[in-house]
Structure formats: structure tokens, C-alpha cells
Amino acid sequence: MDFKKLIGNAKQIEGFKCRVCPQCNGKACRGEVPGPGGKDSGMAFIRNYDKLNEIKVNLDTIYAPVSVDTSLELFGKPFRYPIFAAPIGGLIPNYGDKHGIDDYHYSKAIIEGCKRAGTIGFTGDGAKDEFYTEPLRVIQENEGWGIPTIKPWKQEEVIKRIELAEKAGVPAVAMDIDAAGLILLAMAGKPVSPKPVEELKEIISATKLPFILKGIMTAKGAEKALETGASGIVVSNHGGRVLDHTPATVEVLPEIVRAVGGKMKILIDGGIRTGLDVLKVLALGADGVLIGRPYVVAAFGGAAEGVELYTNRIGVELEEAMLMTGCGSLQEITSEVIYK
Amino acid sequence: MDFKKLIGNAKQIEGFKCRVCPQCNGKACRGEVPGPGGKDSGMAFIRNYDKLNEIKVNLDTIYAPVSVDTSLELFGKPFRYPIFAAPIGGLIPNYGDKHGIDDYHYSKAIIEGCKRAGTIGFTGDGAKDEFYTEPLRVIQENEGWGIPTIKPWKQEEVIKRIELAEKAGVPAVAMDIDAAGLILLAMAGKPVSPKPVEELKEIISATKLPFILKGIMTAKGAEKALETGASGIVVSNHGGRVLDHTPATVEVLPEIVRAVGGKMKILIDGGIRTGLDVLKVLALGADGVLIGRPYVVAAFGGAAEGVELYTNRIGVELEEAMLMTGCGSLQEITSEVIYK
Amino acid sequence: MDFKKLIGNAKQIEGFKCRVCPQCNGKACRGEVPGPGGKDSGMAFIRNYDKLNEIKVNLDTIYAPVSVDTSLELFGKPFRYPIFAAPIGGLIPNYGDKHGIDDYHYSKAIIEGCKRAGTIGFTGDGAKDEFYTEPLRVIQENEGWGIPTIKPWKQEEVIKRIELAEKAGVPAVAMDIDAAGLILLAMAGKPVSPKPVEELKEIISATKLPFILKGIMTAKGAEKALETGASGIVVSNHGGRVLDHTPATVEVLPEIVRAVGGKMKILIDGGIRTGLDVLKVLALGADGVLIGRPYVVAAFGGAAEGVELYTNRIGVELEEAMLMTGCGSLQEITSEVIYK
Amino acid sequence: MDFKKLIGNAKQIEGFKCRVCPQCNGKACRGEVPGPGGKDSGMAFIRNYDKLNEIKVNLDTIYAPVSVDTSLELFGKPFRYPIFAAPIGGLIPNYGDKHGIDDYHYSKAIIEGCKRAGTIGFTGDGAKDEFYTEPLRVIQENEGWGIPTIKPWKQEEVIKRIELAEKAGVPAVAMDIDAAGLILLAMAGKPVSPKPVEELKEIISATKLPFILKGIMTAKGAEKALETGASGIVVSNHGGRVLDHTPATVEVLPEIVRAVGGKMKILIDGGIRTGLDVLKVLALGADGVLIGRPYVVAAFGGAAEGVELYTNRIGVELEEAMLMTGCGSLQEITSEVIYK
Numbered sequence A, B, C, D: 001m002d003f004k005k006l007i008g009n010a011k012q013i014e015g016f017k018c019r020v021c022p023q024c025n026g027k028a029c030r031g032e033v034p035g036p037g038g039k040d041s042g043m044a045f046i047r048n049y050d051k052l053n054e055i056k057v058n059l060d061t062i063y064a065p066v067s068v069d070t071s072l073e074l075f076g077k078p079f080r081y082p083i084f085a086a087p088i089g090g091l092i093p094n095y096g097d098k099h100g101i102d103d104y105h106y107s108k109a110i111i112e113g114c115k116r117a118g119t120i121g122f123t124g125d126g127a128k129d130e131f132y133t134e135p136l137r138v139i140q141e142n143e144g145w146g147i148p149t150i151k152p153w154k155q156e157e158v159i160k161r162i163e164l165a166e167k168a169g170v171p172a173v174a175m176d177i178d179a180a181g182l183i184l185l186a187m188a189g190k191p192v193s194p195k196p197v198e199e200l201k202e203i204i205s206a207t208k209l210p211f212i213l214k215g216i217m218t219a220k221g222a223e224k225a226l227e228t229g230a231s232g233i234v235v236s237n238h239g240g241r242v243l244d245h246t247p248a249t250v251e252v253l254p255e256i257v258r259a260v261g262g263k264m265k266i267l268i269d270g271g272i273r274t275g276l277d278v279l280k281v282l283a284l285g286a287d288g289v290l291i292g293r294p295y296v297v298a299a300f301g302g303a304a305e306g307v308e309l310y311t312n313r314i315g316v317e318l319e320e321a322m323l324m325t326g327c328g329s330l331q332e333i334t335s336e337v338i339y340k
Helices: A003-011 A043-054 A091-095 A103-117 A130-141 A155-168 A177-181 A183-188 A197-205 A219-228 A249-260 A275-283 A293-324 B003-011 B043-054 B091-095 B103-117 B130-141 B155-168 B177-181 B183-188 B197-205 B219-228 B249-260 B275-283 B293-324 C003-011 C043-054 C091-095 C103-117 C130-141 C155-168 C177-181 C183-188 C197-205 C219-228 C249-260 C275-283 C293-324 D003-011 D043-054 D091-095 D103-117 D130-141 D155-168 D177-181 D183-188 D197-205 D219-228 D249-260 D275-283 D293-324
Strands: A072-074 A077-079 A083-085 A147-150 A173-176 A211-216 A232-235 A265-268 A288-291 B072-074 B077-079 B083-085 B147-150 B173-176 B211-216 B232-235 B265-268 B288-291 C072-074 C077-079 C083-085 C147-150 C173-176 C211-216 C232-235 C265-268 C288-291 D072-074 D077-079 D083-085 D147-150 D173-176 D211-216 D232-235 D265-268 D288-291
Touching: A003 A293, A043 A249, A043 A275, A083 A103, A083 A293, A091 A103, A103 A130, A103 A293, A130 A147, A130 A155, A147 A155, A155 A173, A155 A197, A173 A177, A177 A211, A177 B293, A197 A211, A197 A219, A211 A219, A219 A249, A232 A249, A249 A265, A249 A275, A275 A288, A275 A293, A288 A293, A293 D177, B003 B293, B043 B249, B043 B275, B083 B103, B083 B293, B091 B103, B103 B130, B103 B293, B130 B147, B130 B155, B147 B155, B155 B173, B155 B197, B173 B177, B177 B211, B177 C293, B197 B211, B197 B219, B211 B219, B219 B249, B232 B249, B249 B265, B249 B275, B275 B288, B275 B293, B288 B293, C003 C293, C043 C249, C043 C275, C083 C103, C083 C293, C091 C103, C103 C130, C103 C293, C130 C147, C130 C155, C147 C155, C155 C173, C155 C197, C173 C177, C177 C211, C177 D293, C197 C211, C197 C219, C211 C219, C211 C265, C219 C249, C232 C249, C249 C265, C249 C275, C275 C288, C275 C293, C288 C293, D003 D293, D043 D249, D043 D275, D083 D103, D083 D293, D091 D103, D103 D130, D103 D293, D130 D147, D130 D155, D147 D155, D155 D173, D155 D197, D173 D177, D177 D211, D197 D211, D197 D219, D211 D219, D211 D265, D219 D249, D232 D249, D249 D265, D249 D275, D275 D288, D275 D293, D288 D293
Parallel strands: A083 A288, A147 A173, A173 A211, A211 A232, A232 A265, A265 A288, B083 B288, B147 B173, B173 B211, B211 B232, B232 B265, B265 B288, C083 C288, C147 C173, C173 C211, C211 C232, C232 C265, C265 C288, D083 D288, D147 D173, D173 D211, D211 D232, D232 D265, D265 D288
Antiparallel strands: A072 A077, B072 B077, C072 C077, D072 D077
């Protein structure tokens, strides 16, 4: 299978709510929640994409080339690329019910494909318990090689889910704290809510796993995340699905990097579509990226093989971008790469 | 009735001059005066809308949630939301003559619908006396629960209308001073004109009702409004219907807030279409908002029930936006909510 | 005749090269030289229009209204409005040969129409001698009430043409110095060229008439114009017809106003389409405006009556704009009117 | 043959991958590599074009005109215009295989046409040896009047090719160092790579010919180029074909001019389409320009005659632009020409 075939497959899936656009930029699906889109005007998704494209990079090929190394260590584990699949849950309500790809099958593609490509996939949670447990079953079937992402439920519910994750042998666990106002959950009557630092501290101290807080969009939020004892954050506006008209994640990244001061790992998602995008956010201080919707296309179009193929594609693009900007390793991707 | 049904109804009204666009942004109706549009190029209306959308907000859900309270007190009266229906008059000339919805029936929907939703509606005035008196009759039928808005007629005419309003038992009275050059009135040969501070002082001191000056677009104008003894102002460019190429209301809001220094209440209209827009202008210092054209759609599509439905819809959106930005009450909506 | 009829007429003229667009903004005719367009990309014309629209004005109707006075004195003559018809020559090559409206008939409409409306028209010059002499004949038939505009020919040729103008009894004479590279003239083999300050001094000292230099686009150019002894300048990029990618005239106006320091009269043309545009450039320091292409539509659609109608239309719009921004006379139109 | 005929010819070529757009701006062919386009989103090509158009120039025709002189000396040779054909190789893979115009025939048009017009053409290199040797054969047939451009191969390969160039009697030799990551070469398995200053020094000291480094996009890169002993650089992003989302060449030109401080000649390419564009980049400090894709149209549409015609066309446009901005010679084209 090549990438063209993968895209062709994805386009033919019956009832697939994603249009498999040539550019996954949030325009065609704007407002489609449930569905693949951003909330209301869709601008929070669209802006993620647009603001990345506004960033320009410095081409320079006068240097002594070395082999380009895209590998990194994160939370004590080695990865081939700083590229991870973002958690996506509720496959049937969001992507259609005719294709039969539920949270189990989707997670299977993600977890196995990322593993084959040398990275790792995040899995989701949602209105039904199975949106959490089914993906976790896939992780278990893959020796714990996945990162479950828990919604901000009541404390005891969160802690119960972390315990399930621990049993599955995962390397880390995450919470998408920005799901506090998620429409789909409100519709299902499941009580999620914002959480103060104290409650997050309680949760994080209840596990020995590295804990990742996803949905940080301000320096202040990052400082609060630091206080909670989290090992990392994901700068994310939930793909624009929880609040319209937020800034782009790449816009708030620099101030968050300054606020964190190296004391936590910083991942970022939001409109990252190419290896050059990965280079850009790493140059701005991120340690790695999460990619969401394109992985849905990869998984639907090629299952685990498609996910592996897509991950390697973005990885190779990152290598090319590093070559053209004089970066031999991820550490060498500094702010000098960005045109000011 | 739900919102979709309301929109469907509005679209089927015979001869309705409003196109019921998915986004009420001033583009389709540009130049349509009489009609629902902005004057000439329509840019003063369009810019109101666009500039609101350019404002980005800070998502933050790490905090101790409380129940969200959207209520406020204004001019001594309690309201459920800081959301009010703007005065609109001349329904037949502006919105068509085939549907039979005149100023009386329109005001009936607005006054009763807002009342049911826990807020209040402003009513209009215009080329014919009945554009003022018919809405006032509706207000009277609703125990005075409405705010009449008087054009800048000659002094004695204004004072006469205020007296009618007092008799109707209204909580406040307004004047759209920016109607001084309104085309429709010029066409009908009715003498409106700008008014100096002295004349406005005379008017305002002639009544014990709180007086609201609508159509302030500069800090200097706000300072003059303060001198007049007005209890509040509405930052408004009359929906772009009196002068082309003004700035957006949300652009001039901050400097007006600074000029007023808390000494008057500040309402604002102009392109406010969502609860998130309400949050944005409150964060910039407004005390409440007026919404115009979408209430026409609500009233035409669902009468008082539609107006109530629409008001609650925007109110619930405001609640959601407050939840996602860490604001438990209107007082907590500060400039920290705005992304800079 | 009303304006709608005028436009309707203009649209039906056989072979009229102007498309009579709803917005005369340089887009449809871009690159059409000969023809009505701007040179090459047409951006110098388009930018004139766009930059005017970017300027926003301060609505303020809290003031003691007086009757609005749009009159002015210029070069010792009284005018009803600060609105003049720009010189346009070569009607057949630029606007088509089927309609039979040559430079004589066009000038007749312009000169007579402007006179009736209380202003004055500029006339043109060009590749053929008759492009200068025929309009001058019209001016003579109207007691000298027109301002001929001479191309930068050789000295003796210019002086000869000024003498003809003096005999016709004109109140002033102009030169479009920016025609130095005009394509149409180059095609006709007529020697025009830039002129140094000395040559312009020689020309200007050869007449007692006020002399207006048209085609100034820099502060430095304005300073040189001052040295020549000119009585006034026209800030103009020749409607974008002599050089692509110049700034808009309204962009360079403020620095030219500063350089001139009140020592010459400053007129401006370039995309002025409404009375509000007139208010904007007067607020930025201009003494009056020239309007070009819309006068072609007015003259073709309604002859002298059309020109009078159009001039009054723009004049009334100026009055309305003054009313809404608190300006009782042209002197009161200051930079305070502009939103910053 | 005139230019219209040339364009008409080009449009009728069977299988020509270039669409011969009215504006050669990178939009229609975006992502077409191989093909005529920019890489991926094509934005690096498009931005070159757009940023040039954003630059505005100062019209001024009050000066003593002299005859306009567009000639210059470069690397000891006289040229009529500062306008050169950029190196383009791999004609069959990039522009189609049905028209039969290979690198030999293309170079013949370029080399002979530029020579006739009084300038010089650069030739290319590529995946196959003949992409270098065939153009060089044309140069030899024209008394060495061409500048071969060598890819960043291994040292011995580069030096071998320089020796071939020396034998052909060329006035200078170039290297497109930014081809270090060229997709087409990677596909053909040919080892190109970045080169450190030391390797470039070794290459440059191996020849007495002036050496031009093409593909400089940063001040730092220009400083490194200075260290290598190069006689000149070409500010270039390879027409957007080697890295997406670089800045435009005209954006980085000023800082490179500052870094070079007059110690090397500075050429530039990237979206230059008119004589006015040439004036703009010369005003910003460049010594001359390379033009790429439009020369393909000229060569395909008119062979050597077309190339001569096109070069003169751009040259005459440059003359006109100089006349309208008061520049009698290339030295007089200073930053004063640019509107700030």
C-alpha cells in the first residue's frame, strides 16, 4: 500500500463523515460536532492550521552534513520520531455508523501502526465506558504500548480509570482537561467539569505513571499544570471542538514554553500536517507533536499498515526539513530555524 | 419549536427582505437601506461582525468550578442574561409588506419573548408616529416591561414621547442620537438632527427615568454623554445604517470604557451573534449587549416563543463560554479572558 | 433623469469600453491601457480605491448642528463643492470608437455639467493636438470656465498651449507632469518627458495664471513643486495608468501635506467615489478632490445633465458625512474625523 | 514574432506541463514537483511573487531627464540589462515528454536568445549527466557565453564539471547549493548534500573562474558564502522547489545585502516577472536578477528569438520604470525608489 492508495480507500468508505480533503484544514467540516469538525464557526481548528502556515523557515545548506537523527526519549521511553497519534474517541458518533469502525478497531490501527513506526498512540475516552475500556484492551494486547487519555470525570472515576491503565502496563497516562465542556458528554449526561490544582494533585499523586495534562492554552494554565505535578502537557485547543475562537496552539506555544522553563515536557497538537510543521513547533520549543484527524484517515484507509505508513511519511518529511535547515538532531532544531 | 424550525419558518415568510443567512454578517444585504442592510458598501455592519471574530479568548479549565451565574442588575432591575433586543422600527419599509408583521406585532414578539426569557426588549421609533406608539402599547400591555427608544426629534417632541413612556411604566428610556442623519427619516421629511449636550441635559432632567444614549462611537462622545447626565450609553454605529466606513463597535469599546471610568452603564451592539461574542465584549468592559437583526429572524420565525428561544440559546452559549474560560459570574469576565 | 437612469444609459452605449461596474474599483479593467484601466496589474488604481476604504471615520452626533456648508474658494474663485472633474483625454482610443463621443463632446458634458453644479472641470491633452484644442473650445464657449491640463511637452509647446488657455479666459492651468512616460503618447511618437524644477519655473513664470502640477506622489516631489512656484498640486498617480505598483494617493497624502506646510493648495485624485471619501481626504489635509472615471460614466450616461447630477450626488453625500461627523464647514473637517 | 504570438505558441505545445498562466504566480502548478511547480503547498513560490507585488515605488517625474542606461558590468563582462535566465534542468521530467524539447534544445534557446539580447543565460544540471553536458555543449557552440550551474555533488564530481566548464570558455560558474535535498535527485539516487565552507573553499580555489553560490536565504548563509571566496551569490529559494514555507527571496534580500557589505555581487531570483520587479530588487541592493519559469515559456513559444524578445521586453519595462522614478542608470536605483 502507498499513500495514494490509502487516501483512495478512505474516500470510498461508506458513510465516512470525514471528506478526506486534500488539505485537512477544518474548512469543509466547520461546525460539525458531533462529526469531525471544529465547534460553531470552526475557526479554532482553521486558525491552528493557518497560523502554522504563516511561520516561515530559514533554508541553509552550507554546513557539514551528518546523518539526520529524528529520535528522542520521552518519559523514559525511546521513540523514532517526535510524532504521536492524538486521542480520538467516539468513532461511531463522530465518524459515522455505517463503516463499522468502532473505538476498538480504530485504536487497534492506531496502537499497532504507531508501534510499528517506532512511536506511540494516545487513546480516548467518552460518553460510554467502552470508549475508554475498548482502546485500553487494544493497549493491553500490545504489551501496554499506548497512552490512555481520561476525561475530567469525578475524582473516584478518574482514579479507577488510571488503575485500569496501570494494569494494562502503559508508560504514561493523560487527561484532556479541556473536555470539561464537551458537548457530546453534556448530551450524554456524563458529569465532566473543570478541576482545580488540588484535585489534579490528588489524581497525579495517586499513580506512579507520568501524567500528561492535555488542553493547556495559556502560560497561566501551564503554571497551574506545573503545580499539579504533571510530567508533561499537551498544548491543545481540542482541535477547536470545545470552544470557538481560541488562538491557535502554535500562537500560544512560545509563552507556554517560557512559563514551563524546561520543567515539564511539552507536546502540542492542532493543525500539524507535515514534517515541516513538526520542525516548526520543535523550533518554537515543543518536545513532540500529536496529530489527530489525519490519523483517522490513515486508520480508516489502511488500518495499522496505514497508520505506520502515515507516521513514516511525516517522519521522512521531518528528516528532509531538518536537512534543508541544517539540523542534524532534534536538539539542533532551535529558534534559529524560524524566519523572523 | 426548536431553533432549526424557527429558521425554517423565517425562510418561508413571503416577501421577507431578510435572507436568513447562516451567518448574519451584513454581506448579502449590503447597501439595502431601506431593507435590513448596512448603508452603501455595508462595511460598517460587516466590520462589526468581522472585528468580533478577530478577538480570541483564553481557554482554561484548571480551576474549581462553581455554578455559572449569568444574571445582572441594571438600572435597578434584575435580568437573567446581559442580552437585550435592540430597537428596530419601520418593520414594513425595512422588512417587507407582504408578511403583515408591523411594528405592533414585531414589538409584541420582542417584548413578550424577552420578558419570558428574563431580559428586556428595546423598541423603536420612526418616520410615522405609530412606529413609536404601537410598540409602546405593547409595552403597556406587558406592565411596562420594555425600553422605548426615541429619535432625536425637536425637544418638545422628545419630551412628549418620554412622558408617554413614563405613563407606560417603563424602567428606562433611550434615544438613538445617531439617527440624526437617518435616510428613511429624511425621505419622510421628519426633522431629526444632532443635539448638543445642553439639549440632552434638558431632556434628561425632564424625567426621573434612567436615560440611555445610543450611538456613541468615540471617547469624546462618551465624555459628552457623561455630561448630559445619562445613566448609560449604547456603543453602536446603528448597525452600519447611518454612516458607511465607521470602525467596528468592538474596536472603539475599550477607549470608551476608559473614558467612562465606571460612571455610566455601557451597553454595546453591532454584529453580536453568539454567547461567546457576549463574553468577549463583557471582557472588554461592556455591561451588556443589544442584538438586532437576529431578533428579527427570531420574531418572524417564532413570535414571542421564538424570541424567548433565541434569547435562551445565546444565554446558554454564554454559560458554556464562561465555563471554558473560568468565569463563574459576569463580574469574573475580565480582560484576562481575551488573548493578547 | 435620476442616477439609476444615468447608469442604465451608460450600460447601453455601443462599444463603450467601460463596463460601468457597480463599484468602480479598477478590477474589471485592470491592464486595459489604452482603455479605462490601470497599467499592467492595475494595482496602482485598485490600491487607490482600497486604501480609501480602509480609512474609518468617527461618528459623533452630540453637537449643536448648524447648516452644513460645503463651499470653498480656490485660486480666487468660489465653488459649491470641493469636487472637480479630472482631466481625461483621448476619448476615442480609451473609451471606444463606436459611440461617437470624442474629446469635444466629452468636454462639453464635463465643463457644462460641473459649471451648473457650481464646480469646475479639468480638461485633457494628448497624442493629437485636437485632444487639447477641442476641449479648450468648449471652455471658451463657457466663458473660460474650465482648467486645461497640458502634457509635459517641450517648453515652447507648453508655453504655446498656456497662451491658448489664457486667451480662453481660464482661471488656472495645469500640467500632468506624470504623463512623462505615458504609453499612448510613446505609441504616437509625441515627445513628452520629465521636467526639472528650472524648466517648470520657466513655464510658470511665463503666465499670470495659477499653475497646478498634477502627478505628485512624494514629499520630495511636493518640495520640488513648491520651488517651481506652482499655486497648487494634485496628488495623483494618474489613475494607475503610468506606473504599476505605486502607493495609493491617500497613503502619500499626509506626508505631502506636511511637506507643503500650507504654502500651496493640495488637490488629490485616485479612487474617490463617494462624499465620504471626499470627507476623508479633506480630513487628511487636502483642499479638494478630482474624480476621473465616474465622470466618464456620468457624461456618457447623461451628458451635461448627468455630470451635474453626479456632482450634486457626491456633494450631498459629503453633506451627510459632515453631518454625521460634526463638521459644519470644510474647515471643520480635521484629522479628528479620522479613526486612529 | 511578437509576445502575443509567443504566448499563443506556448499554449499550443502538446503535453506542455506549464499552463502558460497570464500571471506566472505559482498557484495553478502548486505542488507539481516534478513539474513546474513549488513543493507541497507551493507557498514558497507564491510568496516570492506576492511579496514583490507588496513593494510599492515612488513615482517622481520632476527631474532633468537623461537617456536611461540599463547596462552593467559583472564578473568583468558587459551586459545590456541586469536580467539573466535562471538555470533550469531536466526539461523532459519537469515540462513533459511529448514536445521533444530536451535540455540541449532548451539551453540552445536560452543561451542564444540571451546572447542576442545582450545578457547571458545560466544552464542547469541534474539527475542525468546529459542534463549538465548537453547545455554545456550549447555554451561551447556559443563561444562559452553561458554560466553552467553545478549541483552539490561529491567534491571530485564538482571539480570535474568545473573543468569541463573551463574548457567551454565560460565567464563564470555557479552551484545551486540549495539542491542539497532535491526530490528529483533523491529519486534518481544521485548523491547530493549540503557542503560546509571548507569543501566550498576547496572547490572555489580549484578554479580561476568567478564562482557563484546560488540558494542563499539568510544573512548567516551569506556570511558563510563570503568565507568560501565566492564572487557572487544568488538569493534564491530554488523557486520554492526544495523546501516549502520559506520566506520570499525579496524579504530576505535587505538583510543579506547588509551582511555582504558590497564584498560580493548579489543576484536574486524568485517571482521576478516585470521590469518594475527588477527595479525593486535593484533598489533593495541586488546587482541583477535571474528569471526562471517565464524563460521556459519564452523558449518553448519562440526558441532563441522568443528568449531574445522576452529579455528585451523586460529590459524595456525596466527602462520605463527607471524613467518614472527618476533613475538614469542602474547606480541611481537606490532605496529612495521604494515607498516606505
